Each structure stands twice: as C-alpha cells, then as structure tokens.
Amino acid sequence: MRAGGSARADASAERVRIVNWVLLVEDDLDHRLLIREVVSRMFSGVELHEAGDAASAIAWVRDRAKVKGGLAHGVVVLDLGLPGPSGFHFLEWVREHDVLDPLPVVVLTASENPMDAEHAFHLGAKGYFQKPADFRAYIAIFERALSLAAPGDGPPSSDGPAPGTG
Amino acid sequence: MIERRNPFRSSLVILPMWRRWLFAALAFLSHVLAFIPLMGQAGVGVSALAIFPVSVFGWLFGAGGGLVAGILSVPVNAFLLNLAGEPGWQIVLGGAGVEGSALVLVVGSVIGLFRDFAVRLDSHLTEWRRAERGLRDAEDRYRILFQRSRDPMYVSSPEGRLIDANDALLRLVGVGRDQLESVQVADLYEDPADRDRFQEQIARAGFVQDFPVRLKLSDGIVRECLITASERYGQGPARRVVEYQGSIRNVSESRTLHSLAERRTHQLQEVVRELETFTYSVSHDLRTHLVTIGGFASILWSEYRDDLDPKARGFLERIVTASGRMDVFVQDLLNYSRVSRAEVRKERVELKTVVQTALGVLAPAISARNAIVEVAPDLPAVEADATLIDRAIENLLSNAVKFVPADRTPEIRIDADVEERRVRLKIRDNGIGISAETVQRAFRPFERLDPANFSGTGVGLTIVERAVERMGGEVGVRSEPGRGSTFWILLPSAEPEEFNRLEEGEA
Known part of the structure; x- marks a missing residue:
C-alpha cells in the first residue's frame, strides 16, 4: 500500500509543484500530527508550518510578508475552534490587510456547520472542509486546498493552479 | 270561585x-x-x-x-x-x-x-x-335567568350606583344584597380612568363588548374582567339614558392559565434548545476524537498493514471499520441537530433542482445498485428552506436505493401532485416496504426496522420528519411490505397566484 500512496503522491506532484508552503493553524496536537503525516507522505516538497492559535498564525504571516513574494505559492489551512481568538478572528485579520489579499485560507473543522461555513465564506475563506476520519480522504481535501494557493509573482505560475479533483 | x-x-x-x-x-x-x-x-x-x-x-x-x-x-x-x-x-x-x-x-x-x-x-x-x-x-x-346566571350581571345608574345585581355579581364584588345600594361602581375600578374610558365608549357606541378592566374587589384582590354592557333609554321623547345593563366575565383565571401555559411552553422550548445544543457540542467533540482515531487507524491500515501479523491486522481492521461506522453515526447526529437548529428561511425552491442535486450526491450508490430512477418531467416549485428540503429528499432517495433486497434492481419513481395550494412529492420504491405495525416506529430516532439486513443509524427518517416539520409541511408513507413504499412530503406550493386566478375564474 506504501507503493500505492507514493503513486498518488506522484500524481499530485503536478499541482503540488506550484505550492511551496502550507500554514496549518490547529490547536489539537493529534490532528497536527495526522496532517503532518498526510502532507509528508502525499505532498512531498511542501513546507508545512504550524501555528497553535490565531495570534501566532498572524505573527507568522506578518513575518512571512516581510519577504517579497513570501506569501505566494502558499495556503493557510485553518481550524475554527482555537484557544483564544477563533479562526474567524484570523479570517477577519486577513481580510483587513489588503496586502495579504492573495493569501488563500481554507477552513478545516471537526464538524461542519452551515452557519459557520456561511460566515467563513463571508469573511473570505476560499474553502470549507470537514476533517475526515480516514487519512486517505485528506488527500482529496488537500488537493483542493493546495489548488487554491496564490500564484504570486514567483516562477511557475502563469498558467494558474490546476483544477482540483473535487 | x-x-x-x-x-x-x-x-x-x-x-x-x-x-x-x-x-x-x-x-x-x-x-x-x-x-x-x-x-x-x-x-x-x-x-x-x-x-x-x-x-x-x-x-x-x-x-x-x-x-x-x-x-x-x-x-x-x-x-x-x-x-x-x-x-x-x-x-x-x-x-x-x-x-x-x-x-x-x-x-x-x-x-x-x-x-x-x-x-x-x-x-x-x-x-x-x-x-x-x-x-x-x-x-x-328573566329574573330567574338573571339571578341564576353564573356570569355576574348588573344594572347601574349613570351616576354610578348599582340598581340591581345578580348573586354572581354580589359574590364577585363581595357584598350582601342589602348593601347593594351602597356600592359605588367607581370604587370597583382599580384605575378610575378605566371607568371614564368605559363611559366614553358606551356614550359613543351605545354599548361596549369585552371591555377589559381591572376590578378591585372587596377582598383587595384585583381581577381582570371583561365587561359587556349597553345603555337603556327612558320611554320619554328625550330618550335619556336611564341605566346601564351589563355582564362581567372574570378572566383572571383563564389569563393565569394562559400565561402559565405560555411560560411552560417557553421553558420546554428552552430545554429542547439546550438539548439540541448539547447534542451538537457532544457530536462535535466526539468527532474531534474520531478524527484522531480513524485518521491514525487508517494510516496504520494503509501504510503499515503488511508489517503486522494476521491477528493484529484483524484487530486493526475492526478499529478502522468501527470508526467508519461511528463516523456515519456521529455525522447523522450532527445532521439531525443541524436540521433542528438551523434557521428556517422559506423561499421558492424548484423540486426539479432539489431532486437532481440529491441524485447527484447519491450517484455512487445509484450506479452501485444499477438502480433505475424515473423523475416526472414537471416537478413544481414549493415554498421551502433550501437546505432542509435538500436534507429531506436526499435521505428519502438514499433510503429508496438502500432498502431494496440485494437480488432486486431498485426502481425509483419520483413525481408530484398539486393539491389545493400544496404540493405532494412522492418517492416510490420497490424495496422491502414497512408493515403497518412498524410504520409509526419508522420515523423515531435510532429506530432500525431491519438491522440484520441493512446497515444504518436509524436517524435518516427522523431527519426527514424534522426537516419537513420545521418547514411547516407533512411527511408520510404508504407501504406494501415486500413490494415497496411510497414516501410523500407535503409542502406549500410556490405558485399561490395561479390558484387565486383559478378561483377567481370559477367565481
């Protein structure tokens, strides 16, 4: 099955190439470990950065924005239920800072809630997913999420992100 | 002599x-x-x-x-x-x-x-x-009628004295018949302005009906009453008002009962809301842990399966299967509480679109069973909440595909009747059917009618019922055990104008 997984990773390589990094904002350590496994196994070459709450996620993005084009080719995967300010706070913050405008944020939450989803989309989220209880199901979600990554002005992007598999 | x-x-x-x-x-x-x-x-x-x-x-x-x-x-x-x-x-x-x-x-x-x-x-x-x-x-x-009435009745003078009263009134006011003359009507009003308003209204219209007042009675208790009274004129040509005649209905008790019922209803609604919130947060937390269990178990299963001995592999398989089942279950619970909690926003919804969307979602199951689905071409539009009706129809169609014996090709027919101002959407299947005795149970939560042969959580029909109920509709089933069921949903039509026109045409 290891072989099968690798084959899948190869198939994703095409769209993964344009994604350099993922910022995972997640407080549950188990879930972080799980997602780390998914990314390292299936999306090799993608840098995974982790933040445990909205404040450190904001600090990381601020830091990253200092480098020109630092926010290109990346995507933020955001949990909504965070200690302290919630994921919505992060979404608001991103929306208030126009420079970050191309920064795509997708929500990944333990239980989807239509009202939360609506709110998140209203605040500019590009996607809203429920965490699956099966690691293979993460692949589809991450393919969708990574396809939303901002092309930015870095090298490989004039043809835009590849369409997701849905 | x-x-x-x-x-x-x-x-x-x-x-x-x-x-x-x-x-x-x-x-x-x-x-x-x-x-x-x-x-x-x-x-x-x-x-x-x-x-x-x-x-x-x-x-x-x-x-x-x-x-x-x-x-x-x-x-x-x-x-x-x-x-x-x-x-x-x-x-x-x-x-x-x-x-x-x-x-x-x-x-x-x-x-x-x-x-x-x-x-x-x-x-x-x-x-x-x-x-x-x-x-x-x-x-x-008429004296006997007056005397024996359980509703207090009186005759009073425009100057505000009681001329006559029945026993019920004497009891209400708390005076004896001999004290009748001494009663000042104005003293009975808790708010003297009430008496002014009463006289003003009766002078204008000649009568008052169910005029609400608060009467302060001899025991000091204020009672809410409704007065119905009229003027009586003298015989002379001047037609002077000689007296008022009226009856009083004491509504304090029914008011009290009414407000008690209201309070209780409110409390119950609170409890239900709390329970729903509780269900939601429990489901959410359950799911958080399930993500961990299922996620890691599935990594073990797909990446490390070959490193395990057959016995350990067997155990792992059980964990993966059970967490999958639990996920479906928690998902259903969440769906149910979502359907219960969601704000209902009624709008015009095309049943055609809803059915197509649901069939799209169920496409894998439909093709897995080679099911034949026939949709009537002229499905009308209804007044419904888009999310709730999606949930309801998706669940009904999913059941229609699912509860068919394995050796039978599922055949599903979807059509609708327009009745008065409502639309009855019917989903007919050729499945196992539901017997008359169990039909009541079918809509109860966690009720599974045939757990040996069909997997599931028993929440599907409960979600359907709840969703339809919240939209002010009705749901039901007609079934022949062994041959199939027809589930129907009755919802307000989105085309009331057309019916209005029809009615005008007939008039």
Missing part, C-alpha cells in the same frame, strides 16, 4: 246561542201563560208584564235584541188582550197604551245596552288580565 282560580276566564256568563233562545222562549211563554189568569185580577195593566220577556231578550241578545223584543211586544200584547175579550189594538194604540209600550221598548233597549257594555268591558278586562299575567311570567323568567 272558578274565576278566582283562573283569572283569564270571564266573570260574565255568556251562554251559547241555543240556550239563549231557550231562555228567551221560556220568558215569553211564562209571560203568555201568566197573562190570561192575571188579566182577571189586574185588568189591562197586566200588559206591562211584557217588560219581563223584553228585559230577558235585551240581557241575552244585547241592545238590538231588546229593541226588537220591545217592538214585537206591542202586537203580542194586543193579541193577548183580544184573547182576553178586550179590544187589544185600541188599548195598545191609545193613550196610556202607547206610553206603556214605549217604556217597555226603552227598558229592553237600555238593558241590552248595559249588556253590550258589560260584555265589552269584560273582554277588555280579560285581555288586560292576560297581558298582566304574561308580563309577570316574563318578569319571572
């Missing part, structure tokens, strides 16, 4: 006609029989006796009878005098004879007039007595 017992019976004896004639004949006969013998002793003066039969005639037949008898008495006397050997006509037509005859005639007529007057007076008296008795009866009847 009899008259006293029966006041409607005349005090005059009015004889039937044949008896009157009999008495008149007897009076005449006795006059004739007495004439000849008396003639011998009293001479011609005996002809004055004619006054007797003439009087009887007058009394029996009135003034007309007396006059006729008086006139007839002249030839009768002449004839009788002739019989007695006297020159009858000469006597009655001469001298004292004429005067005597005239006197007889006058007496007969006068007695007749008296009689007529007596008869007329008697009939008036009788009529008057009857009317009086009728009045007394009516007075009795």
